[in-house]
Amino acid sequence: MLSLASRSLPAGSALASASRNGTVQSVQVRGYAAPKGPAKIQKQGFVNKGKKKKFIQTVDPNKMKRIPAFKPLTANQLKSEIFHEDVKTELQLPVFRPDALTESNALAKVMEFPTQSNLINRFGVPKNLNIEYRILSKSCAVVRDITLTALDKLDAASASSSKDNRVVLTGSSGCGKSVVLLQAAEYCAGRGWIVMYVPRVHHTVDSSTAYIYDSRTRTYLQPRFSWQVLRRFLDVNTTLLQDLKTTKEFPVERKAPVQAGSPLTDLINVGLQDGSLAPSVLSSLMTELSRQKTYPVLLALDNFQALYTRTTRYRDPKFEAIKPYHLSVPRLFLEYASGKKTFARGAVVGALSEGRADFVTPLELCEALGLPFPRPAGPYVRRVPEIVDYSQGLQKLAVPEKLSIDEAASLFDVWNTDKALHSLPDDDLFMSKYSEASGNARAFVWKGLLATLTS
Structure with a gap:
């Protein structure tokens, strides 16, 4: 007589234990569920065996998904009681407006940047400020005494040439140089200036964008970065640029030339439609801005010391490091920072970034600004003549080391x-x-x- 265990359990499962006299003993059975569908298999190999072989690889699409960082939740998703107070609370701050920036009204107060201004949204901000503004509900900054000093200098520079108004914000790491530069750019935008704000100048020399050699100018053009500067510059200054006209005709390859008397927006659109023309259009745009006297122009450059590095991360065909003044965009910024090219009305303001170990302030720039150099530097230490030339005439504006x-x-x-x-x-x-x-x-x-x- 078969035992109950031998009749109820299939072959290959746990053994049914029964005694010889037919009594059934307790047993423990483990079952494993069969997979619901075919398992996903990653294949890697070659097909089309013959002269032409095509490599294929099958990858699970779920592994290709990326979860965005700092993605905020909407108020409807915060249903727990712990969030009720946070949802109702809204940060109320005075607006950073030029007419409100007086010593009696704004000193030592935190003010939010105007929402209708797209300077931050278009040009961006340095990385550390970007993270802070993602944590806070509003983009804001405290108005310091050095802020009012910098704004007074810009007010005086609005009626004079930029040759006499080339200022570099200096100070220890983390003292607030980038914030003061951002406040200066926002202030000028609110006062009707034409603003070109570049918060990450080191991207012009760190080999992060494509470049190509131009035999006509003997420089390496940076079409992608030039296109980005033109697009952001147009978005921020569209209203003012429509009032400015070109002073001469600009020939365009494979297209009709930009006639004299055309709005500057037409010239910029040529570079935006054809990225290969963006470097030449950016240079022509800066030339037109330097000639006009209708609006003052501000060129604000953060990580300013990266322009004066002795070698960049770009390489020539011999794999030798390219100098910054041999790249089109850094050379253009250096010419206006050194006073070789000037705006009829306006200023050039830069901010050093002492926290970057890859682009430290070079000896030539330290000597021009009267800053101490971290290493011994006697008269026998080599100076690069080109960097010394581009450093002449820069003025230092020291940011206080501490907050009050x-x-x-x-x-x-x-x-x-x-x-x-x-x-x-x-x-x-x-x-x-x-x-x-x-x-x-x-x-x-x-x-x-x-x-x-x-x-």
């Missing part, structure tokens, strides 16, 4: 109101974070206030 107590307190209130602090906001927390950062603006925010999120 009032300026730091304003930042503390903004981050607290925007629910960015994990610890209990009180005077002890504020003074401890301010002391830990030694008053440094970046360290106060990143290592002080944002560090409370991980505590």
Whole structure:
């Protein structure tokens, strides 16, 4: 007589244990569910065996998906009670307007950049500021005494040549040079200036875009970067550029020339429609801007020291490093920064980035600005004559090393109101974070206030 276990369990499964006298013993059976569908197999091989072989590779499409970083949730998705207070709270700040930037109204106050201004959205901001503005609900900055000083210099420069108004913001790493430069660009945009703001100048020398040698100018053109500058510049200054006309005819390859008296927007559109013409169009545009006297022009360059590096990451056909003044865009910026080319009305303002180890401030630029050089540099240390020439006439505007107590307190209130602090906001927390950062603006925010999120 067959036991119950031998009749109920299929062959190949766990053995049914039965005694010889027919009694059934308890057994443990493990079953494994069959797969619901065919397993995805990654294949790699060659097909079309013969003279022509085509390589194929099958990849799971789910692995190709990328999850975007800093993607905010809408208010409808925050249904938990813990988010109710955050949804209702909105950061209320005064607007960064030129008429409101007085010492009595704006000093040591955090002001938000106007939403109708597309300067930040088009030109962008440095990486660290970009992350801060993604965390905060609004793009803002504290108005410091150095901010008002820089704006006063720009007001005086609006009626004079840029040759006498070439300023470089200096200071220790994290003291706020990039923020002051951004405030200057926003201020000029609100005052009716034509603004060209480049927040990441190091991309012109780090071999991040394509380049091609031009035998006519003996320089390496950068069509992709030139096209990006033209597109962003047009988006920000469209209204003002429509009022400006070209002073001469500009021939265009394979197309009708841009006639004299045409709006500058027509000239820019030529470079946007054909990217290979973007470098020459950018150079012609800067020439037209330097001649007109209707509007003052601001050329704002962050990571300014990258233009003066001795060697770039670009390589020539012999795999030798290309000099920055042999690249079209850095050479164009250097000519206006050095005063070889000038705007009839306007200024050139740069900001050093001391936090970049790959593009340090060179000896030639330090000597021109009167800055200490970190390494011994005697008279026998070689100087590059071209970099020395491009450094002449630059003026230094030092940014204070520390935030004042009032300026730091304003930042503390903004981050607290925007629910960015994990610890209990009180005077002890504020003074401890301010002391830990030694008053440094970046360290106060990143290592002080944002560090409370991980505590």
